[in-house]
Amino acid sequence: MEKKDILFDSEFLKKIEQLRINSRILMSTTASGNRKSKAKGSSVEFSDYREYSIGDDFRRIDWNAYGRFDKLFIKLFMEEREARVNIFVDTSKSMDWGEPNKGVQARRLAAALSYISLSNFDRVSVIAVNNRLVSSIRSVHTKEGFWKVLEYLENMPYEGTTALNKAIREFDGGGGAGISIIISDFLSFDGIKDAIKYLQYKKQDVFLCHILSPEELSPAVGGSIRLVDVETGEARDVTITHGLLKAYQRALDSFIYDIREFCLKRGIKYVQLCSDLSMENMILMTVGEKP
Amino acid sequence: MTFYSPLSFLFLILLPVIILLYLLKQKHQDYPISSIILWHEALKDVEANAPWQKLRSNILMILQLMAMSLLIFSLAKPYILTETDNVSDLIMVIDTSASMQCKDVLPSRFEAAKKEMVKIVENSRPGVRFTVISMGFQTTIEVNKSTDKGRVLDSIRQIKVTNGVANIQEARSILRALVNEADNAEIVVFSDTDHDLAGGNVKFIEVAGQNDNAAVTLLSTSVRNDEILALSTLANYSSEQKTLSLTLYGDERVIDAREIVLGPKEIKDVYWNDIPQDVVLLSCTIETPDDLEADNTARTVVNPHKTRKVLLVTEKNIFLEKALSLIPGIELFKTNTQNINLQEGYNLYIYDGILPEKLPSDGNVMVFNPPHGNKHIEVSEDDLQPGGTWEYDHSLMNNVNDRSFAVSKMRDMVVPEWGEVVLSAGGAPAIIAGQKGSQKIIVVGFDLHQTDIPLRPAFPIMIANFTEWLVPSRTQEIPHLLPFENAAFNVIPEAEEVWVITPSGKKVSVAPPFPVMPYAHTEELGFYTIEQRTNKGTQYDFFAVNFPADESDLSFHEAQIENDMDSLEKNNAPYDVGYNMTWIFALFALVVICLEWWVYNYGN
Incomplete structure (x- = not known):
């Protein structure tokens, strides 16, 4: 794949730089970052007062309060911490399909999300999964690290079958709470639900980006054809009829509805994207803010 | 049932071709998809709704084979045979005499006869040689021994009914000559009168029903003491009493009108006086409509003797x-x-x-x-x-x-x-x-x-x-003629050009060259004008052509048929030529093709 297919022009990068990934989870890592953490820390954002005890940093004693109450209080500040953002990219063969190609769009989306996270001083991991955990680039931070992410994404091959449940469970949790974004078509033989449950158990705020190509959403095909699964090579001779297309549409709707319902129940953000969307719109739909 | 184009069965070769195409078609064109999961679901859904879905492509093939077979059968020209189908020559004679205009059989006797003829031609087996003869004042062979059905049908459709009397003698001699020529000829006569043409070897198809007709059979004038006196003869040919409103026209203006009651089969003379002296064209019309309109008017030309x-x-x-x-x-x-x-x-x-x-x-x-x-x-x-x-x-x-x-x-x-x-x-x-x-x-x-x-x-x-x-007393010797009679003229010596203007307005030049030949195209009823141009001016004379009174008497034809009950039974039997099944097969093929289309689109 050409590098230019992934890379964004600087104007676009500037736009997405201002984005934050909304996350309800306050990060619990120790490294300082750009997100609010449960821990009190040294940021400028005031959180609470506490009585002084031995060993406290006396530089934080509120002398005005001491003057009023004759007791030593120290000011507690919200500590801003970095978030761990884990971006799972489905690299099964089925993603390398469609016009526009779902794989290209998935990588672009992953790159954009990485860039946004890095701009927010988050720690980004990109994990390639198909029927197993293929490879990953871990704990990239600072904008300089973005180029590494880009390089990784560029060289990411699309191959193998999809078994997201199995593959994601191979993920160790990234060392604590974080945000897990899964970019996939979810056309996985073993489903996705167990994987989501696993990630939530690993204190991940899960975010599903469901990419489907226009051909998958409404197949423009007719006559008698042999449907060949690009992943498994499984073939099926069918005569495409009006009725079959309607049945396909019903199956697709039920498939999307099933995932959406599951996400709604578990408080997971789900967004369904068509691969013919512009990058800007994709990010807008994913992040919920205008770049 | 027999097939007149059995060579078409060679097309049956196409049936294995269809099967072969289906077999080849089984190797569907590959269509890569991202995942078959959703398609599995869809197919499961479809198959659950239509248990015969798996057979569907086979059904399509069977329907296609059926459609093709039906088309091939239709091409093979299937006929249901009857006894008469072994004739090799079919001579059809249609009566074009004036009485065939009668509307007792709708739309008219003549049109009904033509329709019957067309049916026979369409349903005859291929290879039959058709001869079509129209029997009017002149007997014309419209088609002679043609196997080309299209041509035969065309010429049948072009035959027109005339105002003349059928010339039976001529028709009889022509028919005899034709029958002698052909070995296995069948003669079918379509007429309202059984003329006994060519002996008993004729199938007669009667096209006549119960009719109701009255006619003005004569209109003549005489000049007495400078007064014009007209005599018209009315005839009621129906078997019921009729009240007729009768109008006398002079130069197309109403001169007199009367109501005349005529008993069944009654013939009555009606005299007309007080006719203006300057009247030239005199006509008498029954205004009461009946089955034969053409004979309701008689015409004559009043020609006072010229000095x-x-x-x-x-x-x-x-x-x-x-x-x-x-x-x-x-x-x-x-x-x-x-x-x-x-x-x-x-x-x-x-x-x-x-x-x-x-x-x-x-x-x-x-x-x-x-x-x-x-x-x-x-x-x-x-x-x-x-x-x-x-x-x-x-x-x-x-x-x-x-x-x-x-x-x-x-x-x-x-x-x-x-x-x-x-x-x-x-x-x-x-x-x-x-x-x-x-x-x-x-x-x-x-x-x-x-x-x-x-x-x-x-x-x-x-x-x-x-x-x-x-120095003839009249330009046209007889003031009224019958259709197809020759109109002989006595043109004035200084006439340079002479025309005849027909009732429909057609102007036909009859002279020069002199002497003037008699004008023979008097097939149209009405007043004809003779226009003579001299260097001194133009002179107009007239003559009338009337409906032949013999043809008005429709009941006469009926009586003749009724007299011979045996022949009536024989005659009324429809002429059976078999039935052409081509269209039925083609129609079935079309139905099957429509069915296939429906199954293909909505079969689930």
Whole structure:
């Protein structure tokens, strides 16, 4: 794949730089970052007062309060911490399909999300999964690290079958709470639900980006054809009829509805994207803010 | 059932081809998809709804095979045979006489007969040779032994009903000739009358129903004391009493109207008085509608005798003067030979023993005893002493039954190219008549004083014949004709051009060349106009063509059929030619193709 297919022009990068990934989870890592953490820390954002005890940093004693109450209080500040953002990219063969190609769009989306996270001083991991955990680039931070992410994404091959449940469970949790974004078509033989449950158990705020190509959403095909699964090579001779297309549409709707319902129940953000969307719109739909 | 184009079964080869195509088609074109998971779901869904879904492609193939087979069967021209199907020649005779216009069979007898003929042609097996004959006033072979059904159908559709009477004799002789020629010929006659054509070897298809007809069978006029009196004859051919409203038209204006009650089969004469004297075109119409409209009007032309001016140039001829004065409508002017150059204003110039240098141009000419050395008739110096028998068979000698004339001497004349001999004595022409251009001339080659002819009863007859021919009382000899009868004209001598204008307004030139040939295209009913143009102006004369009264009598035809009950039974049997199944098979094929389309699209 050409590098230019992934890379964004600087104007676009500037736009997405201002984005934050909304996350309800306050990060619990120790490294300082750009997100609010449960821990009190040294940021400028005031959180609470506490009585002084031995060993406290006396530089934080509120002398005005001491003057009023004759007791030593120290000011507690919200500590801003970095978030761990884990971006799972489905690299099964089925993603390398469609016009526009779902794989290209998935990588672009992953790159954009990485860039946004890095701009927010988050720690980004990109994990390639198909029927197993293929490879990953871990704990990239600072904008300089973005180029590494880009390089990784560029060289990411699309191959193998999809078994997201199995593959994601191979993920160790990234060392604590974080945000897990899964970019996939979810056309996985073993489903996705167990994987989501696993990630939530690993204190991940899960975010599903469901990419489907226009051909998958409404197949423009007719006559008698042999449907060949690009992943498994499984073939099926069918005569495409009006009725079959309607049945396909019903199956697709039920498939999307099933995932959406599951996400709604578990408080997971789900967004369904068509691969013919512009990058800007994709990010807008994913992040919920205008770049 | 038989197939007349069995070679088409060769197309059955296409059936294995369809199966082969299906087998080849089983290797579907590969269509890569991202995942088959959703398609599995969809197929499961579809198959659950339509258990025979798996068979669907087979059903399509079976339907295609069926459609193809039906089409091939249809191409093979399947026929259901009947006994009559072994005929190789089918001669169809359609009556185009006037009575076929009757609407007792809808839309008319004639159209019903044509429809029947078309049906027979369409359903006949291929290879039958069709001969179509229309039997009207003239018998016409419209198609002769054609196997081309399209052509046969075309010509059947083009046959038109006429106003004439069927000429049975002619039809019979033509049919006999045709039957003798063909070995295995079947004759089918479509008519309202069983004319017994070609003996009993004929299938007669009667196209007649219960009819209701009345007609004006005659309209004639007479002039009495300068008053026009018209007589019309009405006939009620139906078996019920009828009240008819009758109208008399003069020059297309209503002159009189009456209500006439006619009993069943009654014929009644109706007289009309008080007809304006200037009326020329007279017609009498039954306004009450019936099954045959054409015979509800009879027409005639009122021709008051015209006075004809005759100039007799003679020194003295009492015989001629007497004979001419007997003829009504003749105004005789006598002059002596000194006024020989009086050449204008007369319808007939009679020169007795003399001839002017130049013949008059505005009238016809009769010459007695042409002088020697005249410029018009070549006469030898020596006169003849006629001997031997007198011979004639010319129409100018009609009603003359005398061949024992005595003539002491007569001119030895050379018959000019325009003339023909009316009377000859021992082979020499004694009387010559003819038409030189538009001028009629009679030359009598002897002096009346030198014969005994004026003393014989034949003389006034001859003179009357000659005069009627030279100066006829009417332009058209008969005021009303039947369709297809010849209309003979007596054109005025100075006429330069003569036309006939038909009732539908078609203008047909009949002269020049002179003499005018009788006009034969009188198939249309109504008033015909004869237009004669001279250098002095245009003269119009008229004649009428009426519906033939014989054809009005539809009940007569019925009676004839009813008289012969056996033949009625035989005749009424429909002519069975088998049934062409081609369209049925083609229709089924179409239905199957539609079904296949439906299964293909909505089969689940």
